[in-house]
Structure formats: C-alpha cells, structure tokens
Amino acid sequence: MAKHRIYTMSFASVYPHYINKAEKKGRTKTEVDEIIRWLTGYSQDGLEEQLEKQTDFETFFAEAPEMNPSRSLIKGVVCGVRVENIEEPTMQEIRYLDKLVDELAKGKAMEKILRK
Template identity: 65%
Template sequence: MHKIFKMPFSKVYPLYIQKAERKNRTKQEVDGIILWLTGYDAAGLRQQIEAESDFEAFFSQAPALHPNSSLIKGVVCGVRVEEIDDPLMQKIRYLDKLIDELAEGRAMDKILR
C-alpha cells in the first residue's frame, strides 16, 4: 500500500490551490477540476475536507469518476498516468495531472475533456 492512500485529502488540497494560485489560477478552477473528476458537488467536497478523509476514502466515496477520465494522458512524477496499474493511484495521478495542466495555463475546456 502506498503512503499517499492514507494521507488526508485535506492536507493536499491547499497545496493544489497554492500551485494554481502561483500561476494566477483560482481556487474555483481547482474545485471545478475536482468536482468534474469525482462527481462530488461543492457540499460533498467540503464534507470530505472537513472529515479529513484520506485519499482512499475520498475516491471510494466519490459519486462517479468522470467517464472521460480515461482520456487523461501524460506524465506525472515520471510515470505515464495511463499506464498506472493500481486504480486508486491512477485516480490520484489523474487529479495531479489536471492540476498540473491548470498551473501550466491550459484552458479549462481543454482540461475538462
């Protein structure tokens, strides 16, 4: 089991926002990406953060992974996201990749395939 699976999502969430804001993107865009990928609504996302759910619970309780998530391709931490075998790790890396694309200045309509 990977250590990140038990890491609280609430500890990483502010880092996603910081990464985006350093590149003049917004918390609303970060939230939009998370909601698109996971199927949570804003209240559901807030509830997961307040409950300090770990990544495993965050993704297992997500209403529905977006059907276009399989279109997310590219490299995160030196690994191609489309080649990751572990389903949970792949979902975490999908989210990382989307946040990276936001920070790189991609348009939201391109990020949200």
C-alpha cells in the same frame, strides 16, 4: 505489498498544495474545485464535507459519487510516470488529479482540462 502512504494521507492536507500550485500561476481555487468536482462527481458541498472530515485519499476516491468516464482521456506524465499506464486504480485516480492540476497551473484552458 504495503499500501502507498498517500492512500492514508488526508485529502484535506494535500488540497491546499493544489490550490497554492494553481494560484502561483494566476489560476483560482474555484478552478481547482471545478476540476475535482468534474473528476469525482462530488458537489461543492460534498467536496467541502470530505475536506472537513479529513477523509484519506483512498476513501475520498472510493466514496466519489461518480468518477468521470472521460478521465480515461487524461494522458501524460506525472512524477515521471505515464498516468495512462498506472495499473493500481486508486493511484491512477490520484495521478489523474495531479495531472489536471498540473495542466491548470500550466495555463491550459478549462475546456481542454475538462476534456470537452
């Protein structure tokens, strides 16, 4: 089976859409970055380096310093699919991020988004 095309897309090409979605709802780039850092373990410098390098999604998640163990607490539907039921690990990581950005845009408190 061929890889989904999102895997080869650069993370930097989608990142502005995450920011835009959040800002339209009164949230900030800083909050989006915090969510990404929480999920992946990247430092802010590490995140910015990945954006500069135009790293693809598959590599972005494969090179993540430490995926947050609490990400398994992320539940719900993104694009009509339950994130907790996605079997392909990289796709699940991508959908976890989508779900967190959705929660941010819906006005959820950061402590709830970050599963504290």
